[in-house]
Each structure stands twice: as C-alpha cells, then as structure tokens.
Amino acid sequence: MDDRLARIDCWIFDLDNTLYPASTDLFGLIDARMTAYVARLLGVDPGEARRIQKAYFHAHGTTLSGLMREHEVDPHDFLADVHAIEMDALREDRRLVEAIARLPGRKLIFTNGAADYAGRVLAKLGLSDAFEAVHDIHACEYDPKPSMSGYRRMIDTYAIRPETALFVEDMARNLVPAKALGMTTVWVDNGSEQGPDADALDHIDYRIADLGEWLTSMLGEVHA
Numbered sequence: 001m002d003d004r005l006a007r008i009d010c011w012i013f014d015l016d017n018t019l020y021p022a023s024t025d026l027f028g029l030i031d032a033r034m035t036a037y038v039a040r041l042l043g044v045d046p047g048e049a050r051r052i053q054k055a056y057f058h059a060h061g062t063t064l065s066g067l068m069r070e071h072e073v074d075p076h077d078f079l080a081d082v083h084a085i086e087m088d089a090l091r092e093d094r095r096l097v098e099a100i101a102r103l104p105g106r107k108l109i110f111t112n113g114a115a116d117y118a119g120r121v122l123a124k125l126g127l128s129d130a131f132e133a134v135h136d137i138h139a140c141e142y143d144p145k146p147s148m149s150g151y152r153r154m155i156d157t158y159a160i161r162p163e164t165a166l167f168v169e170d171m172a173r174n175l176v177p178a179k180a181l182g183m184t185t186v187w188v189d190n191g192s193e194q195g196p197d198a199d200a201l202d203h204i205d206y207r208i209a210d211l212g213e214w215l216t217s218m219l220g221e222v223h224a
Helices: 026-042 046-060 063-071 075-082 094-102 115-124 148-158 172-181 211-219
Strands: 010-013 106-110 133-135 165-169 184-188 206-208
Touching: 026 046, 026 063, 026 075, 046 063, 063 075, 094 211, 106 148, 115 133, 133 148, 148 172, 165 172, 172 184, 206 211
Parallel strands: 010 106, 010 165, 106 133, 165 184, 184 206
Antiparallel strands: none
C-alpha cells in the first residue's frame, strides 16, 4: 500500500456515481424527476425547468438547496419525490464489495442525498453492512457539499481525524473542503457532471477512473 494511504483509518465515500459507475445513469433518473418537480412547482415548461434546475445546482450546490432558499420547498417532500426511482440498473460488483470489506479502519458514506435512499442503493450493490453510518443531507441540515459546514458536522459527529481520513468523490469540487481540512482526496473521474471551476484540480491527491479497480490494486490481490 502507498505510504500515504497506510496511515488512513477512516474511509469516507460519496454515494451516487462513486460506488457505482456513472454509465449506469441512475442519477439520470433522479435528474429527470428533479426537472419534472421544478416544472410542476413553478408552472414552467420542461426546458425552462431544466435551466432553473441546473442554475440552482451550480449556484447552491444542489437543486434542493436552491429550491429551499428561493421557494421554501419542503426538503422531505422533494427528496421523497425525486428518489422514487427504480434501481434495476444497479449491479453488485464483488470486486468492490470485497475491497471495501478489506479496508482497515472505519468506513462511512457522505452524500447529498437522503439516508433511506442511500440504504436502497447500498442494498442493490451488496454493501448494506459495509458502512458504519450514512452522513446525509438531513444530517448536514440541508447545507450540501461542498459547503464546509457539512464536513465539519460529520467530523464532529463521528470523531474523525481529518489527517488520517480519506474521502472519495465523483464531484471534484466536493473534494476542496475535504482537502482544506487535511483529508486525503480521491476523485473518481468517470464523466459525472461537474460544477464551476472543474479544471482546478490542485486539491486532488488521487485521480482514478474505477473505484473497485483502484482499491483492489491499492490493497493487493488476495491469493488463496
């Protein structure tokens, strides 16, 4: 194992497009439901709803955050609606399941989604029992990544030492606060939609394409 990784005792993972391939396009289903939600809420056509949705995503970190600030949307209603999707596209990746099981130390999920949705995703991926906890948007008090407050709440809640923690994300901008706090950062560069300043990557320690492949390589193959 890389010397920089040997000291890691807390492994933190984003959920969507990180624990499964972006090519699965599960988030695309959520994205479409967000557009439909905005269209109904504001009484606009799908094209305008899409424009507003993405403007909120770029300006506020998530569409939900923008809707809460601009239109006082109930986050529970929004999340229940947009997460009401089928997950048939998800598949268990035994290589990833086994690699995560072998990681030394604690393992957590940090997501801008809701914990109940995360539970459904983890069950489909064969990872229901792999993580100590899910630090979700409710726990962040609806201040989403990359706002620093959510990271600090997670650190305080789970007594994490940033200098021995590693955070894996598909959104490069969400790694900026993690690096500022002293965490080791891993960007899953898999084609996920990025926000502003997508070309500023000085805060990234490891740039990878496939999480299961990287973890397996980093841990070394298991021989019978």
